[in-house]
Amino acid sequence: MKSLEIEIALMEHLGVRQNTIVPNVSWSFLNYEADLVMLTGSGYATEIEIKVSKSDLKRDKEKRHYHDSDYFKYLYFAVPEKLTEFALTKIPERAGLYKVIDNGYRYFVEQVKSPILNKNHKKWSPKERLRFAELGCMRILGLKKKLIEVKR
DSSP states (O other), rough: OOOHHHHHHHHHOOOOTTTTEEEOOOOTTTOOEEEEEEEEEOOOEEEEEOSSSHHHHHHHTSSSTTTTOOOOOEEEEEEEEGHEEEHHHHOTTTTTHHHHEEEESSSEEEEEEOOOOTTTOOOOOOOHHHHHHHHHHHHHHHHHHHHHHHHH
């Protein structure tokens, strides 16, 4: 299972009609890149870190930032189903965990572990929410360019 497949499964599971969900967020928000950020209508955000291998999970602990940002109310990790038990031994105590199940026809997301609330989280301001939506719109242009390249 690839990161992109997990990303799509998460976006469908988390509800793109109810929440603003943007992949690969760092621009003007963080000093690191968050794999997926979900911003609720009420202005609170969740970071989701996607891992597809054991080595990917091990390497994450070596990062300097270690997913510490007051922009996020919650932190989750998402992994393919086969990595669930291993991930539970490697993710931060405060992090929740999603497993992504491939039944051969489509992907399903199941929450395995609930996250611990980041007590220092903040509600995003209208200006930050607008910047985040702009970032999501910029991602559309990049994706459309990639589609054209693939068609060629």
